[in-house]
Amino acid sequence: MTTVNIGQGFVRLDAAMADDASVVNAARVSFAKNAVLPNQMSDADKGLINFLMREKHGTPFEHNSFRFHVKTPVFVAREWFRHRIGSFNEFSARYSEVPNDFFVPDERDVRAQVGKPGSYSFEPLSENVSRSTVEIINAANERAYETYTGLLEMGVAKELARSVLPVSMYTQFYWTVNARALMNFLSLRTHETAQRDIRFYADAVYALVAPVMPVTFESWENNGRVTP
Amino acid sequence: MTTVNIGQGFVRLDAAMADDASVVNAARVSFAKNAVLPNQMSDADKGLINFLMREKHGTPFEHNSFRFHVKTPVFVAREWFRHRIGSFNEFSARYSEVPNDFFVPDERDVRAQVGKPGSYSFEPLSENVSRSTVEIINAANERAYETYTGLLEMGVAKELARSVLPVSMYTQFYWTVNARALMNFLSLRTHETAQRDIRFYADAVYALVAPVMPVTFESWENNGRVTP
Amino acid sequence: MTTVNIGQGFVRLDAAMADDASVVNAARVSFAKNAVLPNQMSDADKGLINFLMREKHGTPFEHNSFRFHVKTPVFVAREWFRHRIGSFNEFSARYSEVPNDFFVPDERDVRAQVGKPGSYSFEPLSENVSRSTVEIINAANERAYETYTGLLEMGVAKELARSVLPVSMYTQFYWTVNARALMNFLSLRTHETAQRDIRFYADAVYALVAPVMPVTFESWENNGRVTP
Amino acid sequence: MTTVNIGQGFVRLDAAMADDASVVNAARVSFAKNAVLPNQMSDADKGLINFLMREKHGTPFEHNSFRFHVKTPVFVAREWFRHRIGSFNEFSARYSEVPNDFFVPDERDVRAQVGKPGSYSFEPLSENVSRSTVEIINAANERAYETYTGLLEMGVAKELARSVLPVSMYTQFYWTVNARALMNFLSLRTHETAQRDIRFYADAVYALVAPVMPVTFESWENNGRVTP
Numbered sequence: 001m002t003t004v005n006i007g008q009g010f011v012r013l014d015a016a017m018a019d020d021a022s023v024v025n026a027a028r029v030s031f032a033k034n035a036v037l038p039n040q041m042s043d044a045d046k047g048l049i050n051f052l053m054r055e056k057h058g059t060p061f062e063h064n065s066f067r068f069h070v071k072t073p074v075f076v077a078r079e080w081f082r083h084r085i086g087s088f089n090e091f092s093a094r095y096s097e098v099p100n101d102f103f104v105p106d107e108r109d110v111r112a113q114v115g116k117p118g119s120y121s122f123e124p125l126s127e128n129v130s131r132s133t134v135e136i137i138n139a140a141n142e143r144a145y146e147t148y149t150g151l152l153e154m155g156v157a158k159e160l161a162r163s164v165l166p167v168s169m170y171t172q173f174y175w176t177v178n179a180r181a182l183m184n185f186l187s188l189r190t191h192e193t194a195q196r197d198i199r200f201y202a203d204a205v206y207a208l209v210a211p212v213m214p215v216t217f218e219s220w221e222n223n224g225r226v227t228p
Numbered sequence: 229m230t231t232v233n234i235g236q237g238f239v240r241l242d243a244a245m246a247d248d249a250s251v252v253n254a255a256r257v258s259f260a261k262n263a264v265l266p267n268q269m270s271d272a273d274k275g276l277i278n279f280l281m282r283e284k285h286g287t288p289f290e291h292n293s294f295r296f297h298v299k300t301p302v303f304v305a306r307e308w309f310r311h312r313i314g315s316f317n318e319f320s321a322r323y324s325e326v327p328n329d330f331f332v333p334d335e336r337d338v339r340a341q342v343g344k345p346g347s348y349s350f351e352p353l354s355e356n357v358s359r360s361t362v363e364i365i366n367a368a369n370e371r372a373y374e375t376y377t378g379l380l381e382m383g384v385a386k387e388l389a390r391s392v393l394p395v396s397m398y399t400q401f402y403w404t405v406n407a408r409a410l411m412n413f414l415s416l417r418t419h420e421t422a423q424r425d426i427r428f429y430a431d432a433v434y435a436l437v438a439p440v441m442p443v444t445f446e447s448w449e450n451n452g453r454v455t456p
Numbered sequence: 457m458t459t460v461n462i463g464q465g466f467v468r469l470d471a472a473m474a475d476d477a478s479v480v481n482a483a484r485v486s487f488a489k490n491a492v493l494p495n496q497m498s499d500a501d502k503g504l505i506n507f508l509m510r511e512k513h514g515t516p517f518e519h520n521s522f523r524f525h526v527k528t529p530v531f532v533a534r535e536w537f538r539h540r541i542g543s544f545n546e547f548s549a550r551y552s553e554v555p556n557d558f559f560v561p562d563e564r565d566v567r568a569q570v571g572k573p574g575s576y577s578f579e580p581l582s583e584n585v586s587r588s589t590v591e592i593i594n595a596a597n598e599r600a601y602e603t604y605t606g607l608l609e610m611g612v613a614k615e616l617a618r619s620v621l622p623v624s625m626y627t628q629f630y631w632t633v634n635a636r637a638l639m640n641f642l643s644l645r646t647h648e649t650a651q652r653d654i655r656f657y658a659d660a661v662y663a664l665v666a667p668v669m670p671v672t673f674e675s676w677e678n679n680g681r682v683t684p
Numbered sequence: 685m686t687t688v689n690i691g692q693g694f695v696r697l698d699a700a701m702a703d704d705a706s707v708v709n710a711a712r713v714s715f716a717k718n719a720v721l722p723n724q725m726s727d728a729d730k731g732l733i734n735f736l737m738r739e740k741h742g743t744p745f746e747h748n749s750f751r752f753h754v755k756t757p758v759f760v761a762r763e764w765f766r767h768r769i770g771s772f773n774e775f776s777a778r779y780s781e782v783p784n785d786f787f788v789p790d791e792r793d794v795r796a797q798v799g800k801p802g803s804y805s806f807e808p809l810s811e812n813v814s815r816s817t818v819e820i821i822n823a824a825n826e827r828a829y830e831t832y833t834g835l836l837e838m839g840v841a842k843e844l845a846r847s848v849l850p851v852s853m854y855t856q857f858y859w860t861v862n863a864r865a866l867m868n869f870l871s872l873r874t875h876e877t878a879q880r881d882i883r884f885y886a887d888a889v890y891a892l893v894a895p896v897m898p899v900t901f902e903s904w905e906n907n908g909r910v911t912p
Contacts, residue, residue, distance in 0.1 A: 016701065067701065
């Protein structure tokens, strides 16, 4: 599996240079010990990974790289791009015409927000309200897109016309990141206080990387999903 | 002057720890030479700054800090946040209700985009089209905001309701950055190929920082606005 | 107090753009709330800092800057420079002749290392061994320096001649860093598993910054010195 | 070829996730264009890489990763570790006994330094002086190592005993870095003003990476070895 679809969006693992042995070898160089091969990991090596995770010796988790191709709504991308340790290249609405492709929530994801910042909880709304919300959002997206294409037809520059498009519009980007920065991303974005929509994406990222570095991510899981 | 207004937005220099002497002293420590005081800069010290700029010895330009408070449309903020060397905290549409505050272009800034990516040029549109564009954008913003407040009234969570809001909505953030990263930002965002809307902001940033490190920014200007 | 001496070395706080209010204001912008002034911090504001620290909302602690001038032995500087979030400029033994200035431990700091990596402990050695160690190190430094100056007199380039100098030689550098990166440095370098020699420096750094952002650093202390 | 030996040191390319197609694809996502496969690069794709390099659109060069295992003298490693965009794990003289392994220059690399900082030149010394320099450095290394092992035998902690060892001692580390940061490293460290000893290493790094991303590095070469 290399692609997970989320609504009309997706996360695709495009390439990886990653295995648990690289963590062990980065740590072993501290002792000038010889490198282990990926298929030669001993129980002691796995224990070393767990020790590094628990004691938050984070640097050995950096000698790897994952490249993703991602399609998300802009409001999700906006949160994603706040993670500064990593590389991004994104679709440009200055250079290209934005396609007619917008996020609309599932009815079951239309919810009310209860409580205060830092401790929000979310509660379901009535079926009527949920269905109506989906229809309203859909119609708003359509109207915005009509306005956009109308402005383009009038000759207005793409970079200005796009200003009427909602943050529900889909965008695409490449993201390249190492496992340590990835664990920081996952800690924050798979957390129950994260917005549900980015959580779906973060869960997908996790599903794609966990099998590539199984000892590392099992250890991360067992240590409370805290970034080392 | 600490604030520059741009439409309904602004750039405000909130605080600075910055002077030309810090550049000189960071370079002089390489030779174990004594520090100079800001009011004791000699011609040789100014020449040293120019040498560092020209030869792209960039690190001495990092021992300073500028903190800005900025209000921009989201489509401008999206470009701004791509600059990873620096610190950001932004308004959250998950935590707070978005105010009714949207970017609308000046009529004179409504233009057509001509040419290809990398070498676009922009040409004025007729007065009619320009006026009409402003009206259309204004109306689209209003409709989107009505949809947004309607969804909130139905009980929909802020984080979902905001998905209908256009990228013309204003946001606010704090940005803290050193002069070297700032010169990189200014090189890219005051450039004639940058979107006009972020150029207004980048020009404002430049107007605010240049007097604080006059020798540094004059040297940057004289060396073709290239990041050292 | 702006300078702490450590043997023949020192840490000097050269400049700061830092107060607790900047943390509060960076967090308050999320809610579009007005800024507070440094002398107007309420108990709620202090509680907010504590909340941010406890919940590891780290970015509001980045909108500040500390510039230090430091003199340490090279083996301490080597650990210091591993901290990548921050700016450094250092004395160059390629450009300048290294002065006759070397680290020699206090007799009471001459100790044996017991146990395994990750859980070393250190025990005192006899007075004789300690005194003898100090003499041996002193003599080794002197011999190395004589070799160095001898090579220079023979016409050998500084950058090559310096290769005989021990990592006990003193170096100087400027270091500019924000409070969040500083807390990471302090977590690791004031820790009991850190080398005693860098701990003296980290303790000095802490003594200099704590009064500048008292609420922040008291909160960091109360939350187990964990980086937010 | 994956390893280049330099004296008793080496650079080994341990792993790579890198090809020219990743540069093209990162740029093409701006236009929502489909990805190209590494073996399907057209002339237009190669031209795109050259355009990105020339116009300093640097981010597409970040979606790749190289992992190196390096053995260098400490005075070379000290310069290497100043490059903050990248990941390092190094041999620890706190945890392990330092082996008897020191840098000694080739006779032909013993030179005089002429001129001023920023425009040094280097001239050969007489055969006598060169031979004598090598002998003096060799003897100094041996004496220092004897002092070190003597201190260990007296029971002194490794972390303190190592303070007498010269910066000519060999160390080992893993280094993981992307092509953009690598080009910055190569620009500075293959430059004629860089210390000859790190230039040998930088040249080796270049020899190892150039065949992996041939279009990228040829373009870098043709554009004056300037970091995009």
